Amino acid sequence: MLAKYLAAAVAGSLLVASAAFAAETSTTPGTSTTANASDSSYKGDWRASKMVGLNVYNDKNENIGSINELLMDKSGSIKAAVISVGGFLGMGARLVAVPYDKVKFTSEPVAPPTTASNTGGGATSPGGMAKPPSTTTTGSTSNAPAAAPPKPNPWYPDHAVFNAAKDELKNMPEFKYSTE
Numbered sequence: 001m002l003a004k005y006l007a008a009a010v011a012g013s014l015l016v017a018s019a020a021f022a023a024e025t026s027t028t029p030g031t032s033t034t035a036n037a038s039d040s041s042y043k044g045d046w047r048a049s050k051m052v053g054l055n056v057y058n059d060k061n062e063n064i065g066s067i068n069e070l071l072m073d074k075s076g077s078i079k080a081a082v083i084s085v086g087g088f089l090g091m092g093a094r095l096v097a098v099p100y101d102k103v104k105f106t107s108e109p110v111a112p113p114t115t116a117s118n119t120g121g122g123a124t125s126p127g128g129m130a131k132p133p134s135t136t137t138t139g140s141t142s143n144a145p146a147a148a149p150p151k152p153n154p155w156y157p158d159h160a161v162f163n164a165a166k167d168e169l170k171n172m173p174e175f176k177y178s179t180e
Helices: 002-025 166-171
Strands: 055-057 063-072 078-085 094-099 104-106 159-161
Touching (some): 063 166, 078 166
Parallel strands (some): 055 159
Antiparallel strands (some): 063 078, 078 094, 104 159
């Protein structure tokens, strides 16, 4: 009796396994399986998970906020980007929704801010204040090559651009997630 049950179990297992194996390997002409898809077929596509948190700049290279969320319709098309504006370290920030087609993405790093010509002959610090010229006369000059610019990541852009001033975004209606 035990042998009958064991034989039936083995036969049933083989039937299920062969059906699953046939489903994985069969293809119809003109279609492909997921096993044939490779990362090269998605070259140039961006990861949605990396879009959230992306810095947003305006056309004057001023940081105006960061992407908090992407809103899409039921078909999967992205309709709006929710941008977190204002605040300091996340405190006091408010959310505004902007049409997704108005947001542009770029893989190029943000250009450093340009400053007025410096009459002191020194370099300009990141804050825009003039540094005194270097007075070091001893030592050798470095012939080391300048650091190469970072290679853009193919899976997400460097930053987003939305053409608006900080004040314009602060005056937009606040976006609130619906609970209905």
